[in-house]
Each structure stands twice: as C-alpha cells, then as structure tokens.
Amino acid sequence: MARSEATTSRFVIVWGSLMVLALASFLLSFLHLGMGGAFIALSIGLIKAVLIATFFMELIDQPSISRWAFAVGIGLALLLLVMIGTDVLTRQVTGITQPGLIGMPRP
Amino acid sequence: MFTGEVELQFQDREQQTHAAELGMWVFMASEVLFFSGLFALFTAYRLEYADAFRLAASQTDLGLGTANTFILLTSSLFVALSTHGVKSGWKPSSIVRLLSGTIGLGVIFLALKLLEYAHHFNEGFYPGPYYTNTELPGRGARMFFDLYYAMTGLHAIHVVIGLLLMIWMIVLARRRVLTPEYHTPLALCGIYWHFVDIVWVFLWPMFYLMRA
Numbered sequence: 110m111a112r113s114e115a116t117t118s119r120f121v122i123v124w125g126s127l128m129v130l131a132l133a134s135f136l137l138s139f140l141h142l143g144m145g146g147a148f149i150a151l152s153i154g155l156i157k158a159v160l161i162a163t164f165f166m167e168l169i170d171q172p173s174i175s176r177w178a179f180a181v182g183i184g185l186a187l188l189l190l191v192m193i194g195t196d197v198l199t200r201q202v203t204g205i206t207q208p209g210l211i212g213m214p215r216p
Numbered sequence: 217m218f219t220g221e222v223e224l225q226f227q228d229r230e231q232q233t234h235a236a237e238l239g240m241w242v243f244m245a246s247e248v249l250f251f252s253g254l255f256a257l258f259t260a261y262r263l264e265y266a267d268a269f270r271l272a273a274s275q276t277d278l279g280l281g282t283a284n285t286f287i288l289l290t291s292s293l294f295v296a297l298s299t300h301g302v303k304s305g306w307k308p309s310s311i312v313r314l315l316s317g318t319i320g321l322g323v324i325f326l327a328l329k330l331l332e333y334a335h336h337f338n339e340g341f342y343p344g345p346y347y348t349n350t351e352l353p354g355r356g357a358r359m360f361f362d363l364y365y366a367m368t369g370l371h372a373i374h375v376v377i378g379l380l381l382m383i384w385m386i387v388l389a390r391r392r393v394l395t396p397e398y399h400t401p402l403a404l405c406g407i408y409w410h411f412v413d414i415v416w417v418f419l420w421p422m423f424y425l426m427r428a
Binding site: 120154181185196 | 234242244248249257285286289290292295299304403410413418425426427
C-alpha cells in the first residue's frame with residue numbers, strides 16, 4: 110500500500126513538472142527570441158515528451174526490447190528530420206516549392 | 217475476448233502481457249514515423265519561409281492553444297492514475313471517474329479546436345486553394361495553414377480514437393474485467409493516449425509559440 114501511494118505521488122509530481130514546463134514555454138514565447146526562442150520551445154517540448162514517455166507511459170518499467178522498439182522509431186524519425194533540414198539548408202538553388210504550384214486555380 | 221484468459225499460444229499471462237505490450241510499442245514506433253513525415257515537411261517549409269511562418273503563427277490563438285496543452289497534460293495524468301489505480305486495486309467507480317474525466321477533457325480539447333478552426337475560417341485562413349485571407353497572401357502563410365490543418369486535424373482524429381478507447385475502458389471497468397492481475401487493455405490504451413499527448417507537446421510550440 111505504501112508503494113502504491115509513492116507511485117501516485119510520482120505521477121502527480123510529473124504532472125506538476127509538465128505544467129511548470131508548459132507555463133515556462135508560454136511565458137518565454139513573449140520574449141520574441143527568434144530562432145533561439147524556437148530552439149528553447151522545442152527543447153522544453155522534448156523534455157516534456159521524455160517525462161511523459163518515461164513515467165506516464167511507464168517506459169521506465171518496460172522490458173528493454175519494448176524500449177528498443179520505440180527507440181528505433183524515434184531514431185529513424187530524427188534521421189528523417191536531420192536529413193531534410195540539411196538538404197533544405199544546403200541547397201544551391203533557393204526554393205523547395207515548385208513555382209506556381211500553390212495558389213493556382215483548380216482545373 | 218479481453219477477459220484475461222491466457223491464449224493457447226502463450227505459456228502464461230506474463231508472456232501474453234509482454235507480447236501485447238511489445239506489439240503496442242512497435243505500433244507506437246510506426247505512429248512516430250507516420251507523424252514524422254509531416255514534421256519533416258514542417259521543418260523544410262519553416263526553414264524556407266521562416267518570416268512568413270512566424271507571421272502566420274501570430275494568427276493562431278495562443279490562449280486556446282495553451283489551454284488545450286494544459287487540458288491534454290491533465291487528461292494524461294487521469295489516464296496514468298486510472299492505470300495505476302487498477303493495478304493497485306482501487307474501486308471500479310474510482311477508475312470510471314478518472315476515465316470519465318479524461319473523456320471530458322478530451323471533448324473540451326476538441327471543442328476548443330473546432331472553435332479555433334471557426335475563427336480561422338472567418339478570417340479566410342482556409343486550407344489549400346480555398347485560402348482567401350488578404351493580410352497574409354504569400355505562399356509561406358498558405359503552406360503554414362495547410363500544414364496546420366493537416367497536422368492538427370490528424371492529431372484530432374487520434375484524440376477521437378482515444379476517446380472511443382476510453383469509453384471502451386469504462387465499459388470494461390464497470391464489468392469488473394480490469395483487475396490488479398489483468399489490466400493490459402487499459403495499460404495499452406493509456407500508452408496510446410499519452411502518445412497523442414506527446415504529439416501535441418510538439419504541435420503547440422510549432423504552431424503557437426514560434427510567432428513574430
């Protein structure tokens with residue numbers, strides 16, 4: 110029974126941390142920090158995602174094969190994001206949208 | 217079905233539970249990849265149309281988006297506590313109350329999302345070729361709102377699926393199918409709900425916080 114209460118408080122503490130982090134993101138958005146602000150907002154989002162996955166989804170208590178199954182998906186998604194970001198940032202020809210493709214009248 | 221009986225192909229309940237959980241985590245990995253295509257598109261266009269995206273993000277409702285963030289995070293707490301409650305032998309009525317709270321918050325989330333869509337439509341921020349807003353006529357703003365509707369719409373569909381799963385869990389809790397020994401369906405549905413929460417944790421800064 111004592112273990113049950115400890116776990117309940119753990120969930121509440123994690124929820125409280127998530128709320129504080131969300132509030133921090135909200136308040137920081139008013140500072141208009143440009144790209145730095147975007148980096149901070151996404152970093153805080155990443156911390157919140159790790160907290161949710163670790164404690165609410167109980168990834169911490171899962172067998173390693175389940176953790177690896179999820180980690181492979183995350184890893185491939187990150188690879189996709191990094192490769193596409195690198196591609197766009199290093200292109201010699203500016204523009205990734207075919208001219209005239211958007212806003213054309215429907216046939 | 218879903219009575220906790222050990223199926224023929226498993227040696228015992230523990231092995232059956234581990235197989236179900238592994239299957240759920242593989243499904244979650246596929247969901248990550250499913251969403252990552254859209255996140256990659258957003259990354260590419262955000263880099264290309266940085267200024268237009270920041271201006272377009274200023275048109276989204278920061279108050280409603282933030283409220284929805286707190287709502288989803290709290291709903292996740294309720295789901296986590298309900299799973300923990302079943303494992304700890306809490307009364308079914310307590311589990312039903314927690315799951316009902318989750319459903320209530322999920323419905324509020326969807327209602328606020330629809331309200332936001334209505335505001336955007338009034339301002340001409342329609343998706344695709346129906347975009348009519350004249351204050352932000354550029355291609356970047358159009359791409360922002362195309363991605364906004366695609367990603368938040370897909371997320372909303374996941375919320376609806378999650379709500380249906382929670383209704384099903386209430387039925388199982390009322391029938392006293394969920395016990396400290398057998399709680400796999402709720403644990404798996406909980407993982408799904410938390411994943412939906414994680415997706416929103418990233419959509420929120422992308423569409424609401426990274427503004428001009």
